[in-house]
Amino acid sequence: MDAGMDLLHSSGVELVQYLQLNYRDSQSWFTFISIAADLRNTFYVFFPIWFHLCEAVGIKLIWVAVIGDWLNLIFKWILFGQRPYWWVHETSYYGNSSVPVLEQYPITCETGPGSPSGHAMGSAGVWYVMVTALLASVLQEKQHWVQSRCVHAGLWTIFWVIQFCVCLSRVFVATHFPHQVFLGVLSGMVVAEMFGRLNAIYNASLKKYLQITLFLSSFALGFYLLLKALGADLLWSVEKAQRWCARAEWIHIDTTPFAGLVRNTGALFGLGLALNSPIYAESCKGKRSQQFSFRFICIVASLIILHLFDSVKPPTQREFLFYFLSFCKSATVPLAAAAFIPFCVLQVVNRQEKKVL
Numbered sequence: 001m002d003a004g005m006d007l008l009h010s011s012g013v014e015l016v017q018y019l020q021l022n023y024r025d026s027q028s029w030f031t032f033i034s035i036a037a038d039l040r041n042t043f044y045v046f047f048p049i050w051f052h053l054c055e056a057v058g059i060k061l062i063w064v065a066v067i068g069d070w071l072n073l074i075f076k077w078i079l080f081g082q083r084p085y086w087w088v089h090e091t092s093y094y095g096n097s098s099v100p101v102l103e104q105y106p107i108t109c110e111t112g113p114g115s116p117s118g119h120a121m122g123s124a125g126v127w128y129v130m131v132t133a134l135l136a137s138v139l140q141e142k143q144h145w146v147q148s149r150c151v152h153a154g155l156w157t158i159f160w161v162i163q164f165c166v167c168l169s170r171v172f173v174a175t176h177f178p179h180q181v182f183l184g185v186l187s188g189m190v191v192a193e194m195f196g197r198l199n200a201i202y203n204a205s206l207k208k209y210l211q212i213t214l215f216l217s218s219f220a221l222g223f224y225l226l227l228k229a230l231g232a233d234l235l236w237s238v239e240k241a242q243r244w245c246a247r248a249e250w251i252h253i254d255t256t257p258f259a260g261l262v263r264n265t266g267a268l269f270g271l272g273l274a275l276n277s278p279i280y281a282e283s284c285k286g287k288r289s290q291q292f293s294f295r296f297i298c299i300v301a302s303l304i305i306l307h308l309f310d311s312v313k314p315p316t317q318r319e320f321l322f323y324f325l326s327f328c329k330s331a332t333v334p335l336a337a338a339a340f341i342p343f344c345v346l347q348v349v350n351r352q353e354k355k356v357l
Contacts (some may be wrong), residue, residue, distance in 0.1 A: 006093040012177035033169035048302035048337040052295040068191040081115025085174040086244040109245035117184035124188030142248040209272025225248040266330030274338035283342035
């Protein structure tokens with residue numbers, strides 16, 4: 001088993017070296033792809049756009065992103081996946097021969113286990129939701145079958161090109177092995193397809209959101225404590241990252257397993273607060289919300305305000321405070337985009353109309 005994994009890892013290292021050697025000039029492009037594929041963009045960019053264009057798709061995006069990333073955390077804790085940038089230094093596979101040299105970049109030194117790739121899983125799940133939503137709208141327009149087939153082929157081509165670029169990016173920066181990104185894409189599509197058949201998420205009460213948030217948090221924490229009691233340290237990868245990262249400043253607390261957990265549960269809880277708030281009912285369920293101009297203003301305002309909000313980073317000196325503030329910050333994002341901002345836009349528009357009259 002170990003020999004087979006060593007062979008798989010060594011093949012992955014060869015691909016990392018090939019990409020870094022032959023596509024060195026594309027470093028900025030690969031870095032951009034990795035940053036764009038970060039799940040944070042689902043909350044700050046894709047969700048506000050889709051929520052105000054098609055509310056159901058926006059809600060599904062949050063659920064797929066949160067549950068998918070939570071499953072990714074559990075899978076990583078179970079699979080104990082290595083990462084290329086530290087594996088080459090700790091393996092005995094190369095014996096007395098020279099250890100392969102892998103370049104590291106500011107986004108390389110993630111601290112969680114490597115399998116499956118969270119970026120690949122998140123990107124596949126989110127884009128699967130968006131592509132299937134666009135295809136559903138095309139089917140409703142009853143286009144000619146030739147046009148319909150062209151749209152289908154075009155959208156799925158875009159989907160696979162994006163996933164291919166994300167996978168190459170994660171391998172290029174030596175954060176993941178090829179089999180880890182492949183597993184991530186497959187897992188992300190499965191999660192998205194599962195939520196495509198689940199209608200209960202669209203009418204969930206605040207109590208249900210709270211229950212699911214508590215379940216996700218307590219299950220992950222309980223799983224961690226149980227295995228720690230049995231002698232398995234699920235944060236083993238943090239020490240490896242700290243030891244083998246080329247620069248200490250490239251290690252960030254927001255890449256740790258628990259940082260992702262509090263971000264995601266915060267976003268889900270914030271969505272529950274938004275959808276069950278009276279100001280959401282007033283601003284997003286009235287006649288005004290059916291107007292494209294109103295939706296467009298909400299989208300633009302949300303993107304601008306959330307971009308500014310994202311620049312405010314929780315202090316990292318104290319872990320507990322960082323996790324608590326990260327939860328609150330993540331909860332504020334859907335709450336602002338789905339409730340507060342539309343409500344404020346509605347008040348401004350109504351006031352302007354009264355002035356005109």
